[in-house]
Amino acid sequence: MNAAGSRPTLQVSHLQTSFMTKAGEVKAVDDVSFSVHPGRVLGLVGESGSGKTVTGFSIMGLVDHPGRIVGGEIRFRGEDVVGATEQRWQQLRGNQIAMVFQDPMMTLNPVLRIDTQMIEAIRAHESVSRKEARQRARDALGQVGIPSPDERLKAYPHQFSGGMRQRVSIAIALLNKPDLIIADEPTTALDVTIQAQILYEAQKLCQETGTALIWITHDLSVIAGLADDVAVMYAGRIVEHGEVDNVLDRPLHPYTYGLIGSVPSRNRRGVPLHQIPGMTPSLLNLPPGCAFKARCPHATDLCTTAPEVSEPRGSGRLIRCHFPMSPDGSITELSGISAS
Amino acid sequence: MTSGGVTDTPLANAESVGENVQTPYRRFLEDFCENKIAVASFVVVVAVAMIALFAPFIAPTDPYDLAIVTVADKALSPGMTMLSGQVAYLGTDGSGRDLLSSIFYGLRISLTVGIGSGVIALAIGVVVGLSAAYFGGRTDALIMRLVDMQLSFPAILIALVLLVTLGKGVDKTLIALIVVQWAYYARTVRGSALVERNKEYIESAQCLALSKPRILFRHLLPNVLAPIIVVGTMQTAHAIALEATLSFLGLGMEQTEPSLGSLIANGFDYIHSGHYWITMYPGVALLVTIVSINLVGDQLRDVLNPRLQR
Amino acid sequence: MTVFIIRRLMQSGVVVVLMSFIVFSGVFLVGDPVDILISDEADEEDRERAIAGLGLDKPFHIQYLLFLRNAAQGNLGDSFIFEEPALLLILERMPATFELALFALLLAVVVGIPLGMLAGLRPNSVTSKSIMTGSILGFSLPTFWVGIMMMMLFAVILGWLPSTGRGPTTTVLGLEVSFTSWEGIRHLLMPAINLSLFKLALVIRLTRAGTREVIHQDYIKFARAKGISSSRIILVHLLKNILIPVVTVLGLEFGGLVAFSVVTETVFAWPGMGKLLIDSIGMLDRPVIVAYLMMIVFLFVVINLVVDILYSILDPRVRLQEMKA
Numbered sequence: 001m002n003a004a005g006s007r008p009t010l011q012v013s014h015l016q017t018s019f020m021t022k023a024g025e026v027k028a029v030d031d032v033s034f035s036v037h038p039g040r041v042l043g044l045v046g047e048s049g050s051g052k053t054v055t056g057f058s059i060m061g062l063v064d065h066p067g068r069i070v071g072g073e074i075r076f077r078g079e080d081v082v083g084a085t086e087q088r089w090q091q092l093r094g095n096q097i098a099m100v101f102q103d104p105m106m107t108l109n110p111v112l113r114i115d116t117q118m119i120e121a122i123r124a125h126e127s128v129s130r131k132e133a134r135q136r137a138r139d140a141l142g143q144v145g146i147p148s149p150d151e152r153l154k155a156y157p158h159q160f161s162g163g164m165r166q167r168v169s170i171a172i173a174l175l176n177k178p179d180l181i182i183a184d185e186p187t188t189a190l191d192v193t194i195q196a197q198i199l200y201e202a203q204k205l206c207q208e209t210g211t212a213l214i215w216i217t218h219d220l221s222v223i224a225g226l227a228d229d230v231a232v233m234y235a236g237r238i239v240e241h242g243e244v245d246n247v248l249d250r251p252l253h254p255y256t257y258g259l260i261g262s263v264p265s266r267n268r269r270g271v272p273l274h275q276i277p278g279m280t281p282s283l284l285n286l287p288p289g290c291a292f293k294a295r296c297p298h299a300t301d302l303c304t305t306a307p308e309v310s311e312p313r314g315s316g317r318l319i320r321c322h323f324p325m326s327p328d329g330s331i332t333e334l335s336g337i338s339a340s
Numbered sequence: 341m342t343s344g345g346v347t348d349t350p351l352a353n354a355e356s357v358g359e360n361v362q363t364p365y366r367r368f369l370e371d372f373c374e375n376k377i378a379v380a381s382f383v384v385v386v387a388v389a390m391i392a393l394f395a396p397f398i399a400p401t402d403p404y405d406l407a408i409v410t411v412a413d414k415a416l417s418p419g420m421t422m423l424s425g426q427v428a429y430l431g432t433d434g435s436g437r438d439l440l441s442s443i444f445y446g447l448r449i450s451l452t453v454g455i456g457s458g459v460i461a462l463a464i465g466v467v468v469g470l471s472a473a474y475f476g477g478r479t480d481a482l483i484m485r486l487v488d489m490q491l492s493f494p495a496i497l498i499a500l501v502l503l504v505t506l507g508k509g510v511d512k513t514l515i516a517l518i519v520v521q522w523a524y525y526a527r528t529v530r531g532s533a534l535v536e537r538n539k540e541y542i543e544s545a546q547c548l549a550l551s552k553p554r555i556l557f558r559h560l561l562p563n564v565l566a567p568i569i570v571v572g573t574m575q576t577a578h579a580i581a582l583e584a585t586l587s588f589l590g591l592g593m594e595q596t597e598p599s600l601g602s603l604i605a606n607g608f609d610y611i612h613s614g615h616y617w618i619t620m621y622p623g624v625a626l627l628v629t630i631v632s633i634n635l636v637g638d639q640l641r642d643v644l645n646p647r648l649q650r
Numbered sequence: 651m652t653v654f655i656i657r658r659l660m661q662s663g664v665v666v667v668l669m670s671f672i673v674f675s676g677v678f679l680v681g682d683p684v685d686i687l688i689s690d691e692a693d694e695e696d697r698e699r700a701i702a703g704l705g706l707d708k709p710f711h712i713q714y715l716l717f718l719r720n721a722a723q724g725n726l727g728d729s730f731i732f733e734e735p736a737l738l739l740i741l742e743r744m745p746a747t748f749e750l751a752l753f754a755l756l757l758a759v760v761v762g763i764p765l766g767m768l769a770g771l772r773p774n775s776v777t778s779k780s781i782m783t784g785s786i787l788g789f790s791l792p793t794f795w796v797g798i799m800m801m802m803l804f805a806v807i808l809g810w811l812p813s814t815g816r817g818p819t820t821t822v823l824g825l826e827v828s829f830t831s832w833e834g835i836r837h838l839l840m841p842a843i844n845l846s847l848f849k850l851a852l853v854i855r856l857t858r859a860g861t862r863e864v865i866h867q868d869y870i871k872f873a874r875a876k877g878i879s880s881s882r883i884i885l886v887h888l889l890k891n892i893l894i895p896v897v898t899v900l901g902l903e904f905g906g907l908v909a910f911s912v913v914t915e916t917v918f919a920w921p922g923m924g925k926l927l928i929d930s931i932g933m934l935d936r937p938v939i940v941a942y943l944m945m946i947v948f949l950f951v952v953i954n955l956v957v958d959i960l961y962s963i964l965d966p967r968v969r970l971q972e973m974k975a
Contacts, residue, residue, distance in 0.1 A: 060875055062871060062874060062875060064871075086880075089877075090877050090878075090879060090880075091877065092877070093874065093875055093876065093877035094875060094876035094877030094878070095877050098875070098876075099872075099875045101868060101871075101872055101875070103868060106867060106868040106869055107868050107869055107872045108869055108872070109869040109870075109873065109887050109890075109891070110869070110891075111890045111891055111894070112886070112887070112890065117873075120876070120878055120882065120886075121876040121877070121878070124876065124877050124878050124879065124882075125877060169872070172876065489665070492902070492950070492954060493947075493950060494905065494906040494909045494910065496906075496909055496910055496912065496913075497909040497946060497950075500909075500912070500927075500943075501943055504931060504939055504943070577790065581790075581792045584792050584794075584795075585792060585793070585794055585913055588794050588795075588913070588916075589794075589912065589913065589916060589928055590928070590931070590932065591931065601792075601794075604794070604795055604798070608798060608917075611798065611801065611802050611806055612806060612813075614806075616802055619795075619798055619802075620799065620802075623792070623795035623798070623799065626792055626795065627790070627791060627792070627795070630790045630791070630792065631786070631787065631790040631791070634786055634789075634790045635786065638786065
């Protein structure tokens with residue numbers, strides 16, 4: 001998407017991840033493509049069920065039965081990891097690619113001490129002495145702002161609050177200085193002040209160490225302050241993808257437009273909150289064509305054929321829509337577009 | 341916020357669509373019959389019950405008729421002919437009794453005591469458990485203390501204590517088995533009842549000022565039935581096994597009404613002289629009975645488990 | 651932590667006294683106390699003397715208090731047959747029973763936990779299904795009959811193992827044990843395996859259920875995300891979480907094993923407390939019967955206490971709760 005020359009840390013091409021359930025195939029991730037460069041932050045935005053978490057797991061190779069990656073490529077620093085052996089995955093995970101999970105309450109093993117869980121993360125990838133590993137763990141805890149780290153190391157997870165546990169998870173992700181961090185709604189369960197703190201730290205980290213960051217969230221306001229690029233997902237597909245300021249100021253996809261419009265702070269007092277009518281479709285029963293058709297105010301018969309990913313001229317953006325919005329909020333039929 | 345684990349999200353919408361309307365009973369039957377082994381076990385259980393019920397009519401001889409039984413028939417191998425001309429298909433025991441007939445009668449006694457004690461213990465357990473759940477508070481706490489205390493001791497120990505003090509015999513064995521089992525039923529019933537008690541239909545019944553026993557038995561009980569059925573089958577199997585063990589030890593049934601356990605005990609002495617059948621076949625009968633009841637119970641548990649609702 | 655122990659000790663004390671009351675009442679109110687404590691062979695004069703000496707003509711509560719006082723001093727009456735203190739007889743045979751029960755427990759754990767984990771990690775494989783079928787057989791089969799069949803096969807027909815009795819013993823830490831010699835182990839093998847079968851089935855089922863539940867937890871996935879090796883995940887992350895419910899059940903089950911050894915000891919003529927009990931019942935040696943029942947109740951309470959303490963050590967969350975209370 002930008003500076004040609006620097007090889008992307010992660011390149012996802014036409015990724016398809018499906019769950020084979022008794023009721024049928026659920027296409028959780030359907031033809032998703034994006035790339036993230038070193039030091040850049042990609043925001044992956046969508047409602048629950050849009051496929052963003054599964055995308056994150058796919059990149060980590062953690063999609064469990066009955067799900068699996070059925071198509072596409074994931075290249076981490078040029079290396080194709082979709083077909084990687086479990087051994088290779090173990091080398092990569094926690095080491096060069098790290099993930100922070102969504103719900104901090106159950107992420108840490110309740111019967112093991114914090115230091116055990118941190119030290120093992122270090123020693124799984126490097127042969128260092130326990131003492132040295134402990135020191136690094138201690139430093140990592142300090143880095144995420146946990147006070148009196150020595151005592152905290154000896155504690156058990158249930159002695160920590162949700163916010164602290166999440167900070168520990170983030171500290172663990174940082175331990176081995178990974179090239180890519182996937183953060184799945186890491187601040188959703190936390191209060192606003194801690195959230196702001198963590199966002200700040202994350203930004204600092206990427207700038208300083210050149211770590212690529214994928215920030216998965218449903219909260220647009222977080223993305224606005226943090227991300228460089230944003231990809232909007234709906235029903236397993238990316239519907240809009242571009243630089244964050246551009247997308248937020250001038251959304252081209254009706255869904256993005258609706259999403260931005262429904263953020264409470266953007267609405268005026270006294271006026272009913274703007275909503276996108278309807279509900280997310282069941283992934284088992286996706287309508288043919290554009291998944292957003294049922295809820296889109298601009299949909300026509302053309303929308304029963306699935307729109308391809310395209311780049312409206314001059315926008316520097318990728319969208320999946322037949323009728324992208326124009327700056328004044330009206331629609332224009334796509335003309336003279338070049339498929340990318 | 342996703343509730344249980346990070347993988348749930350895409351499947352949240354993946355509920356089965358368009359299930360055809362069925363009565364709960366038919367659905368239960370269908371689910372149960374999915375497991376062929378369980379169905380076969382059920383057939384076996386019915387067969388065993390039939391044998392036990394009609395033993396006096398289908399047994400080749402009456403092993404307790406002192407006029408026919410003679411020591412001359414002692415320890416005949418399976419397939420040999422007894423003095424009376426009757427073929428002993430499974431051989432005879434140390435006193436000359438036809439083993440097949442003894443097993444039929446033994447099954448009868450084992451099942452009567454096992455199932456009989458189970459039914460009575462069930463009745464007691466249901467009443468106690470329902471009351472504890474319904475009345476709550478101090479009554480509940482007291483009852484459950486008692487139940488927990490009893491359940492912390494192994495069944496065999498309690499049975500031992502009782503039979504040592506009470507002596508041998510059918511009635512005493514029945515009492516011991518009932519005492520051993522009621523607590524388990526009480527706890528299961530109370531657990532289910534507690535869950536149901538807070539549901540709305542009980543509140544409505546109370547608003548209609550129905551009498552307490554009526555609410556307990558006509559409204560609460562039917563909904564608590566499923567776990568009772570599961571526990572009932574497994575407990576019955578245990579009771580039958582326990583009775584056999586006690587009789588084997590010489591504590592349960594009298595010699596005049598030998599259950600399968602007593603038969604096995606009788607045959608025990610003969611294994612060193614190579615007359616293995618006397619102790620083996622009654623054991624096989626016992627084994628088949630218990631295993632099939634357990635297999636049925638296992639499948640019942642899987643089918644009736646609300647958490648596995650498909 | 652000490653407060654916790656003290657509290658549990660007090661609770662246990664209450665239970666022991668309560669149970670002694672129940673056993674005492676049961677034996678003395680239901681049966682004839684005179685018959686229970688005085689041998690049938692005593693003549694009239696001895697009877698009178700014994701009745702007076704044992705205070706059997708006194709009211710019930712006095713008798714009970716006397717009983718308690720004697721019990722506290724370790725005096726539970728003398729055996730009719732052996733003419734030794736009943737309690738002593740029981741204590742002499744306790745090491746044999748414990749040896750049997752411990753070995754059975756060990757077998758159940760060492761074989762059961764790996765099998766259960768295997769069945770839990772690959773729930774739909776042939777291995778798992780056969781393990782589970784085996785476990786159903788394990789707790790359905792009546793132990794005593796299986797023991798007899800084992801004896802028939804391995805001792806009578808094949809002649810590989812001795813059919814009855816305990817092997818030669820040596821004294822370790824003041825106790826007589828028999829597993830120190832090969833001959834001793836040969837005698838121990840069948841009864842221990844027989845006794846363990848039921849528990850083995852239980853352990854397998856518990857472990858499998860625990861494994862299936864734990865393996866889907868977030869923290870296991872997170873451990874994988876950290877790049878931890880599968881063996882470490884199974885042996886540390888999974889195992890420790892499974893062990894807690896398994897240990898609790900097992901701890902209580904040890905008491906059950908000691909009680910159930912009555913059956914195995916009878917089948918294999920193993921000279922433990924259980925065989926003594928059955929023999930005593932047959933010979934109407936009532937003081938020994940009473941002593942056995944008291945002893946085993948006491949054992950039970952002690953075991954429950956130990957398990958509670960162990961549980962709180964293993965599961966840090968329980969410790970914290972208890973401390974707050």
